[in-house]
Amino acid sequence: MDAAEFRKRGKEMVDYVADYLEKIEKRQVFPDVEPGYLRPLIAQCAPQDPESFEDVFKDIEKIIMPGVTHWHSPYFFAYFPAASSFPALLADMLCGGIGCVGFSWAASPACTELETVMLDWLGKMVNLPEEFLAGKDGKGGGVIQGSASEATLIALLAARTKTIRQVQSEKPELTEAEIMGRLVAYASDQFCATLGTTPCCSFDKLLELGPICNKENIWMHIDAAYAGSAFICPEFRHLLNGVEFADSFNFNPHKWLLVNFDCSAMWVKKRSDLIGAFKLEPLYLQHHHQESGLVTDYRHWQIPLGRRFRSLKLWFVLRMYGVKGLQEHIRKHIRLSHQFEHLVLQDERFEICAKVVLGLVCFRLKGSNELNEALLKSINDAKKIHLVPCHLREKFVLRFAICSRTVESTHIKFAWQHISQLATDLLKTWVQNHHQQ
Amino acid sequence: MDAAEFRKRGKEMVDYVADYLEKIEKRQVFPDVEPGYLRPLIAQCAPQDPESFEDVFKDIEKIIMPGVTHWHSPYFFAYFPAASSFPALLADMLCGGIGCVGFSWAASPACTELETVMLDWLGKMVNLPEEFLAGKDGKGGGVIQGSASEATLIALLAARTKTIRQVQSEKPELTEAEIMGRLVAYASDQFCATLGTTPCCSFDKLLELGPICNKENIWMHIDAAYAGSAFICPEFRHLLNGVEFADSFNFNPHKWLLVNFDCSAMWVKKRSDLIGAFKLEPLYLQHHHQESGLVTDYRHWQIPLGRRFRSLKLWFVLRMYGVKGLQEHIRKHIRLSHQFEHLVLQDERFEICAKVVLGLVCFRLKGSNELNEALLKSINDAKKIHLVPCHLREKFVLRFAICSRTVESTHIKFAWQHISQLATDLLKTWVQNHHQQ
Structure with missing residues (x-):
């Protein structure tokens, strides 16, 4: 061709x-x-x-x-949203056309520099503390990772390297393997400090965790993969309070900020912590600018060597939506989740299982797990809408996540009427079959 | 919009x-x-x-x-090629439009199933042993990773988990940390068994390494990131002999097979080795087909949870070029590298520093490293072409990699004349300034 x-x-x-x-x-x-x-x-x-x-x-x-x-059907309410927008699609076409591999500054200066500036823009949008921004001569800064898993892994490896070096300097008689065997990573059952967990969008208490981590010299990584996008709205920013105690933070614009997958934004307070863990300098990747403080070689910030020009997507989306347009998108989704919540609450057969904070509603029929499993099965078998479940404290719960960019109030009403009707049908046969329970 | x-x-x-x-x-x-x-x-x-x-x-x-x-200029001879083609760009547009996240079979069956079949196609194209293919009921199979680094990390982690479990079953008194401290990964200075190293495109001797690994129960991972694409030509397939001893193998169609970044193809003989190391089963990712032997949930095969519909790129490229078209592309590049090699060999001021096997020519002026550093600087300062260097046994060497899809014989001639002229200019002043050396 x-x-x-x-x-x-x-x-x-x-x-x-x-x-x-x-x-x-x-x-x-x-x-x-x-x-x-x-x-x-x-x-x-x-x-x-x-x-x-x-x-x-x-x-x-x-x-x-x-x-x-x-995933972009307005009848898709499963998992979490996968961001998609026309500006992002256009940017991805450009990214493919340029087709550069930006592992070092020299490999394509624009690719590296736009990323640094876009992560500053995004950091300012969620009001991150100054220390996380690169600015002209900051010690922190942001990077686009492929996924939150990758960001968490990077944070874990950087924390491990940093701690091993500290211990080694105090106790040079210990081998790396001996030190590693004694290292501890603290996590809840959702792992690391999380804002907006996947099962129920719950929030860890950063203001309690943070000071302890700082006092005990523990690396604190905060994962707000889904929820992070909401922090661009001032009324939700308080959920991020305590980020000032963290060493690293990430959220996924590719979930909820209209930037197509993949674009997971990660910031660190000390870029030297990442570079110290991952630096690799074969001659063919060296260039004469690299000793300059101005230059970022992103290959030291990530697992892969290669990287696409993903910041173009952020640039297109942030400019063509504007902060206000993106806030509108987030607020619409949260409004719709509360609409669904109210519909559930009006039906006494159902219960809400977790506080609805953002765009996720966890709900179930009052009754056994089996009953709710049967309800979910009948919903997904009908294939008019799509949901996935979760477990919350042993209970089988249905997750209703507002996902599509184009979902509107009418789709929510339709979904609820459909669920409600299926519940009626189910309860009829269920009572007949399980009348002794 | x-x-x-x-x-x-x-x-x-x-x-x-x-x-x-x-x-x-x-x-x-x-x-x-x-x-x-x-x-x-x-x-x-x-x-x-x-x-x-x-x-x-x-x-x-x-x-x-x-x-x-x-990177796609026909005057770009740096690093290794970054693949790009129009069919791949079209497929990426479609991938963005669909915008599904294929972490499980149910999350988008087409995304998973096309990937499995495309990796079988590709595996057959390089004549991988049957054990690496998924087929209808094979134990092996392929997966698209983001990069060779990711594939290597996955292989390393899977090998580590497998070995730890073996040792634990033999010596249950050992903790995981104690076992880890004693594990050894063997590698050359290019890491793991490599076909086509980055500095000089050298090849490890699989037929010697393989039997030792098998005898000693060592996981053998083969990385042929760049070179792998050449194995679709029967005349280069012998370079892959010995792959039958490996546990895992990968190469990057996004380097040399006209599939835009990212698309790193990885195969394993036993998919259970990967799944055993990475399996994660929260309720919201379970689906009622997952116990079927037919179903692949690729999230167990990789670091990230999310994944794009990257196999579309392989599907478009393999069909619209056909095997013959892709072979032609590889052969043209190799022909051009030999053209450049011959030009270098005709100039007795220069020497070839490594056997030219595929599309990379390592060469230098006979003389000091400083002289060659100066030559590279004058080439890259002129900005008519772009090269990067490497070190081969303490020697500073210039790498001339055939990269662009559209590079032709005329570009090679131009590049050589340009280099040759810059060398003449340089040697003139160099001899004046360094006449006592």
């Missing part, structure tokens, strides 16, 4: 994506396929000779779409 | 990307900017109100492009 054909096919693909997202509501949110559906539809080997774009293109609807769970 | 505006802007972006790639040759391959260039060009904070697409779009040429190192 040459550039001329790409112009043609690229525009067809733009229309396909626009059509897909515009009409996504009409697709069944969860697919009908059974495991192994795809292999028989596809050749056993790659073709020897090139196939045409048309051949491939028509297989999208034939082979791919029947097996897609439509 | 709504779908209607996206249709318009998306098409403009397609044209911008097509223009960029079509005329990339006219851009200076390495930018003129100094560290810190970008921050003064950009606002200090994100805007409160939305900006227009036009505003953002015009800043691409004004702010971003002056700081881009053009």
Whole structure:
């Protein structure tokens, strides 16, 4: 395919994506396929000779779409949102076109520098303490990781390296292995200090944890993967109070800030802590600017060597939505979760299982776990909406997460009526079958 | 931005990307900017109100492009290639549009199943032993990782977990920390068993290493990040002989197989070794198919939880190029590296420093490291082409890597004439200044 054909096919693909997202509501949110559906539809080997774009293109609807769970359907209420917006899609096209690999400043200065500045923008939007910002000569700064898991792993490894070096300087007779065997990482059952846990969007008490960590010289990493985006609204920023005690913090704009996956934003107070743990300097990656304090070589901040130009997505989204547009998006989602909460509360057969703080409602039928498992099964079997469950203190609970960028009040009402009707149907047979319970 | 505006802007972006790639040759391959260039060009904070697409779009040429190192310029001979092709760009647009997060089969069955089948296709293309393929009921299989570093880390962690469990079953009195302190990972100065090292594209002797690893029950991981793509050509497949002894193998189609970053292909003989090390099963990620042998939940195969629909890129590229088209691409690059090698060999001032096997030529002026450092500096200061160096046995060596998809014989000739002229200029002043050496 040459550039001329790409112009043609690229525009067809733009229309396909626009059509897909515009009409996504009409697709069944969860697919009908059974495991192994795809292999028989596809050749056993790659073709020897090139196939045409048309051949491939028509297989999208034939082979791919029947097996897609439509995360951007307004009837998708499962997991947490996966961010998506048109500005982010445009930025990703540009990112692919430039196709640079930004492991060092020299490998593409714009890729590194835009990332540093965008993470400062984003840090200011959530009102992070100055120490986390790079600025012109700060000691902290931000980086885009692929996922919160990666950010947590990085924080853990940096903390470990830092602690090992401290202990080694005090007790040089100990080997690294001996020290490692004695290190302790403290975590709750959701791991590390978390703002907005996945099962129920609960919040750790940073103002209690933070001073203890600081006093005991413990690295504190805060993961606010989902919830972090809400902190751009002043009325939710208090949930982040205590971040001033942390060594590292991250949240995922690719969850709730309209930046397509992947874009997990991580900040540290001391960039030297990361670089100390991961620095790698083969000659082919050295460049004559690297000793300058101005230069960031992001390969020292992450597990992979290579990295895409992901900050373009932040740049496009932050500018084309503006802070106000993004706040509106967050506030709409939270408004809708409270709408659903109120609908649940009006039905005395149901109970709310955790405080609704942001865009997640945990609810269940009053009754046994089996009953709620049956309700979830009937919801997901009907495939009109899609939810996933969680366990909260031994109880089987349904999670209703506001996900789609385009979800509106009418979809919430529809979802509730649907759930309510399925509950009525279920309870009817359930009472017949379990009348002695 | 709504779908209607996206249709318009998306098409403009397609044209911008097509223009960029079509005329990339006219851009200076390495930018003129100094560290810190970008921050003064950009606002200090994100805007409160939305900006227009036009505003953002015009800043691409004004702010971003002056700081881009053009990896796809045919004058770019640095590092290793970063793959890019039009079919991959189209697939990435689709991937962004679908925007699913494929951490489990249920999260988007197509995302998981296409990946499994594409890794089988790719595995067959490099003639991997059957054990590495998933097939319908194989014990092995492939996965797309973000980078070779991630694949190596995964292999290391899986090997460590496997060994710890073995030792624990034999000596239950040992703690995990005690066992860990005694574990040994064997590596050369390029780490693990490597096919096509970054400095000079050298190859470890798998047929010698493999049997020892198997006999001593050592996990063997083979990293062929760059070189692996060449194994789709029968005449280079012998370089992979010995893979049958390995536990895991990976190479990066995002380097040399025209699949845009990121797409690092990794295979294991026993998927249970990975799943055993990384399995995580919170309720909200469980689904009723997961006990079926047919189902793969890729979150157990990797560090991150989330994952994009990256196999679409493989599907588009493998079909639209066909195996023959991709072989042609590899063979062209290798032909061009030999062309450059011959040009170097005809000039007795220069020497070739490592056997040219694939698309990398390591060369230098006969003489001191300082002389070669000066030559590289004059090449990169002129900014007509871009190279990076390496160290081979204490010697400072210039790496000439064939990178761009569109590089042709004329670019190689130009590059050599340019280098040769700069060497002549340099040697003139060098002899004057260093005549006593």
